[in-house]
Amino acid sequence: MDSKMNVNVFLVLFCCLIKVVLLQGTGSGNDGNLRLCIVEGRSLYKRVPIHCPVLDKEKAGVECVLGTDRLDCLRRISKGTVDFGVFSPEDLVAAQWANIDVLVTHELRLRKRPFARNIVAVVNRRILPDHSSTLHAVLKNSTLCHPGETMDDLRPLSETLSGYLESLVLERSCDPTRSNTENKLKALADFYGKACKAGPWVPDKFRDAELKRMYPSLCAACARSCTAGDRYWGNAGSLTCLTEGEGDVTWGEADDVAAYFKVDEADGSLTGSENFAYLCRDGTWRDMTQKPCVWLRRPWNVIVAKRKASEAVSKLVQSLTNSSVTVDRHWRGSLAALLEALQAPLEPLQPPRAPMDYLAMADGFREAYSQAGCDPPRHINFCTTSLLAKNKCDWLSEAGAVYGIAPPLQCVMRNSVQECLKAVQMGECDATAAGSDWLVAGIRDYSLTPLLHEVTPITEKTNTIVAYVKSDAQITKMADLRGKRAAFPRYDGAAWHSVKNYITTHEKISCEEFMDSYFGEICAPGLDGKKCYEEGEQEALKSLVEGKSDVAFISMTTYKAFQGRNDSSASAEANKIVPLCPEGNKKYCFVSWSNLGHIFAANNLTSIRQHEIVNVFTKLDQLFGKHPPFHNAMFSMYGSFNHEMEVIFHSNTKSLATSAVLKTHPYDKIPYNFELQLSNMTDFTCGFGAKMTPSLIVLLVTLVVILIYS
Incomplete structure (x- = not known):
């Protein structure tokens, strides 16, 4: 009796254990839930x-x-903190x-065919x-009607796929005296009699126009x-x-070709x-009534899971195909929407496959992403x-x-910006890459050139330098700052040189007078080796708030962050601080503005190497x-990387642009640009270039003028 009861108790406990195990699941979330990594698009939806x-509630x-992005999701899967997500075939190449x-x-098949393209x-x-x-x-x-290239994965062709198709016909050109892009264009121009390769060849419109003048045969067949x-241009255009x-x-x-020529697969007629x-x-x-021979296939987007969770993910996703998820208002419908599977029927892979095995089914695709480069290889360190x-x-x-961005980046680490x-x-x-505080030092001390700028059209989000004073200080104009105590973020930075340039220009004083006697007291960490x-x-x-200074030269961003703190005392102090607008800029109220950051290169680089750096980063x-x-x-x-902001690039950056952007709207309408001020400075012996020889000064002035106005 006792033994029978022990057996029953054991069976009950065993069943409970099995139930718990089944409920626990194999996912990385709470109670073994599967964790889905989602990247929101930029649309309003x-x-x-x-x-x-809905998933939580039910x-x-x-x-x-x-x-943050799909590679962020892949990293999370690799670390085991999420279990699955939706990815493109290009993502699979990166994963491998x-x-x-x-x-x-x-x-995720949008059409009833085995490949997306x-x-x-x-x-x-x-x-x-x-x-x-x-x-x-x-x-x-012969004459080539090139469909063109785009930066997205869809149409007409990505640069990688276009380059692969070209490589099947052309011989690779690796002339070291030409940029990577120019080598490809020259090979194309040498092979075809003429072509219409419409659309941008490189992002920089000035370089694009220059290349099209160099290789006119590649535009000769255009309309x-x-x-x-x-x-x-494009699929129909070609x-x-x-x-x-x-x-x-x-x-x-x-499909586009068949539709264009009205190929009727039913009776083989051709219109x-x-x-x-x-x-x-x-x-x-082959005749166009026959089945076409395909040069290259692009796979569909896919659902990817970490290996340990792949079986559970397969069963979960398979359950969506057994219900009418397009009208399901419960969790299955929500999961289908999150997987972007409402309009894309799900095709299971039995068994699940490794990324490269999956991509190998698409003729040419894997080969397109493993093209051999030039020897010796080029990199941008x-x-x-x-x-x-x-x-x-x-x-x-x-x-x-x-x-297919080439030459590829090769990443190096040093301990500081100076290094x-x-x-x-x-x-x-x-x-x-470095911020605007390093513009002067970069040009003066390290003989560098800012080839590209991190730009934003939102004025308040640029690197602004504003003079902030206490509202009760009876300081109403910039000239009232004479004899006052001034606080700068650092010596030799953007604020220091902007203020020095403004005051020496408007007060008609020498740089030496600015340094020695204009302000009653200066705190600029690094000046004369001091650190107040x-x-x-x-x-x-903080120096201004605590009454240790009469004016602080800082950015709008820093002041607004201080103003927005959830601290009643800080809020009260912020209300006592007002901007002091300089002459000629009552609208924006800053002493200067500059772009968010800059990509620096040595000013003795060849023009070809400069073009390559600009082309790769743009x-x-x-x-x-x-x-x-x-x-x-x-x-x-731009944005978060591993939960940290402002890593390499600034989060507010809208795009990367050459100095030519300063002559375009809206940048040409905003006064007191710091980059342009550098080209107009005539006194390079005080603060800006005390260590420089006269010959180097002449060289620098020439360089900066060429940089800004080229």
Whole structure:
């Protein structure tokens, strides 16, 4: 009896244990819930606040985690803090390169076909030989109708896929006297008789125009402008170029080609022109009523899970296909929406596959992302100042390489901004990023040039220098500051030189008088080796608040942060502080403004190397910056990285631009720009360049003028 009861008790306990284990699940969330990493798009529609609460309320066994970008989600999966998410095939390439152990469980198919894109070549029969030939022989000296390139994954072609298609025909050019982009363009121009390669070739419009003047044959077949507005740009445009007789060959999406030529698969009839054929990679061709030979396939977006959770994710996602999720207002409908699966039928992979095994099913795709580079390889060595910054740089390099950005970034770490500036000066690195406080020192002490600027059109978010005083101090104009106590964030920074330039100009005094007697007292950490407080804008503001100074020269951003603190005493003190507007700038009220940050390179670099650095970073900006409507959520250059802000780049940055941006609207309408002030400074012997020889002064003045106005 006792033994029977013990057995029953054991069975009850065993069943309870099994039940607990089943409820626990294999996920990384609470009670074993599966954790889904989601990246919100930049549209007004936000999925997380709408659908994630439904999962929690109905205890769906799934938790939401908001990721900064898709590579952030991959890193979280790698660390085991999330279990699955939706990714593009390009993300899978990055995952493989970063050795992230994941499995592909499902495809999200928008159409009933095995691949998202099937790229084919269409050729005018007039260039086909009478007998079989090589691809090279068929196309040599023909006219190419190029569909163009875009920075997104969709249409017409990404630069990587376009470059791969070109590489199947062209011989690689690696002339060290030309930039990577120019080598590709020259190879294209040398092979084809002429072409219409409409659209931007590089992001910088001035360099783009220069390249198009250098290789006019690549625009010779265009209808008018060789821009993205040209009649022959894009998928339909390149086919129009072909059928109107301007070109001999083009690449296009198989469905677009079939629709354009009205190929009826049911009876094989062809409406349009019978003078064209599908050209195959081996140099053969097929009639357009036949099944096309595909040059390149792009897979669908996929659901990816960490290996330990892949079986549970597969079962969870498979449950969505067994219900009408498009009208389900419960958790299954919400999960489908979060997975972007409402309009994309889910195709399970049995069994789940490793990323490269999955991509290998798509002809040409994996090869497109493993093209051999030039030998010796080129890199842009980029200097960072912390382990976190180097980590972000490494991921930016991975993301850029996926999209064919070349030369690739190679990330280096030094212990400080000064060490990075020195490394660039000595040729140990090619470029580094630093704020406007380093503009003067970078140009003067390290012989560097700011090739690119982090810009924003929102004036208040630029690096502004404002004179803040106490409201009861009876200081109403800048001239009243004579004899007063002044607080600067640091000596030799943007605030120091902006104020010095303003006062010497408007008060008609020498630089020596400004230094020696204009202010009754100066606190600028680093001046004469003194340190009256720690370096920084907050310290300068604190000096004003505590009555130790009469004016503090700091940014609007720092003051507004102080004003917005949840502290009644701080709020009261902030209300006693007012800006002092300088003459000629009552509207904005700042002494100067400058761009958020700068990418510095040595000023003795060749123009080719400068072009490469500008081209790489502006392309990275287009891909991973803030460029709607095709914002690529794979990686975020600006914003949070591993929960930290302002890593390498500033979060408020809108884009990267050359100095030419200062002559464009709205920047040309905003007075007192610090970068332009540098080009107008005539006294380089006080503060700005006390250590400089006269010959170096002349060289610097010439350099800055060329930089700003080139």
